[in-house]
Amino acid sequence: MNIEKKISEKTIEALQSLYSAIVEKVSLEKTNPDFVGDITLVVFNFLKISKKKPEETATEIGNYLKSNIDEVVDFNVVKGFLNIVIDDSFWLNYFKSINGKPFIDLTRAGLPTNAPTVMVEYSSPNTNKPLHLGHVRNNLLGYSVSEILKAAGNNVIKTNLVNDRGIHICKSMLAWKKWGGGETPESSGLKGDHLVGKYYVEFDKQFKVQSSKLKAEGVSDEEAEKKAPIMLEIQDMLRKWEAGDKETRALWEMMNGWVYKGFDATYKMLGVSFDKTYYESNTYLLGKNIIDDGLAKGVLKRRADNSIYIDLTADGLDEKTLLRADGTSVYITQDLGTAVQRFEEYKFDKLVYTVGNEQDYHFKVLFLILKKLGYKWSDGLYHLSYGMVELPEGKMKSREGTVVDADELMQEMINTAAATTKELGKAEGLSETEAETLYRTIGLGALKYFMLKIDPKKKMLFNPAESIDFNGNTAPFIQFNYVRIQALLRKAKEDYFKDNLEILDASTDIPSASLLPKEKQLIIQLYGFNSTLNQAANEYSPAVIANYVYDLAKEFSQYYHDTPIFKEEKKDLILFRLQLSKTIGIAIKSSMQLLGIEVPERM
């Protein structure tokens, strides 16, 4: 029952019949609200074929459509725009077909057996400090895109690649060992990731003291940074780690354990999860084996000093080294290896990397190398590149202490939600746990929506004051409209249909004549759910969903305001309006689910 498809097919037919021309496809759009009609066909493209004026061409096509499609009851022409009017009964029938039904299925059981497999990597934190605002955007994006891809019919595997080793991890280890005095999360009361982060900062502080001392003694800047005693110590520590030194490994495992426990709490609060977690300590040696293969194929080359590189200058990029002269691998080598390993493991159709746009160049190079190495599946690789998060005072800088901590931020949002709710007296009658859940739903919803409504590709400005706002284009506004619908349904249950709520799912017949313009508009918006979902999936953009659901909630809000339901005299109209409201509620809840945002029953 896809009306656009029908119209475009018939338009192609019309062009053939009227002008004996073959056209592959035509594009339709929603009619601009200022004009009469539901769907608009732009005919400018067909003027070459028709050899007639725009108005004339549009009228001829309009006549053909009107007499060949039952649902097309009228049309009008403005310049080259053919505005098509669809019969109200079509929209009513459509509504009946979806009334009370779910809009999405996020379970694996709902997938066809040949569903494409899509791996989505996101989060990918370092284990030397807690998560901050930038990670929050990453996590929310990755999770939401995963849900969107699932709903769009893909078999999605969410993965996390934890950067758990390397020189930066050794920094917090060494600092803790030297100055920690045996402090633990238990003894300090600090969350594990925050405790480790504290020592990462401590290392940096001590390092500065040492290197500036050397500089004062006349050592050059570069030398001073290399020769600072603790810098030499962590390099030694890294060597020990790589050699499998027992004591170093034990320290590493203990501190990473603290961090994981802390991350788990943060992930849980954020509401994100993973199907598979990779650790770089297991994967950092991957990739070397494909080097030989690349050399044999002549794709990779060896320099005089024995280092291996690939020449990408013909593609507008640079030469990229893949193995150092001493045979050790660099970062991208590992990425090559893990990509190959993942393909062998999952035979994915697509692999989506959720990584900030400062790594655009890296992924361009990575994908190109894989392609040159002959991996056909490299066409399915996609860098979900998102913009940086900036604060009103500029970029976040850890040195200046302007980093917004994820845990603190979430707690602030929850506190504000609690304060506002209490102030309005909306928490009355709720148990303590119910109230806590509500505050979390509202506070985190506001945060998530604030970050997801912006096009991922664009950098975003995070204004804490505005993010916590509950008016306008925000999650609480959308949640509020969902709650209103539930209040309506409760009233219906208590006063009107007396526990006979099944009647809401039964089909009603109201005459098309009594369909209000706003109701028709709302049904058309519901009709747009699927194409919105597909667009969001194709563009990997939760923002598309966010805009959709806000629009829907806003339109409903106006409808709710202008159309008293229970005052209506005709009972079949009351029932229809309740059904419409209920289904809009389902659409709102589904959309919010795609964004990883919950909706409360009361607020």
Added chain:
RNA sequence: GGUUCCGUAGUUCAACUGGAUAGAAUGGCAGAUUCCGGUUCUGCAGGUUGGAGGUUCGAAUCCUCUCGGGAUCACCA
């Protein structure tokens, strides 16, 4: 410097991928609401889409130049 991304109401964002008079929110101003929940609704003001050319029926969108801002350009991760 090379490559690359971005620039839209005071502010934060949209604009169905080249379509009609560039839309929301927020802030400002003016109103409404005996009602199913006021975290509501309505109206007004606010724009040379950074600037200049070009492409065509039609440009915020594509091309060239220019101004301003970000990112990136390791045998770092």
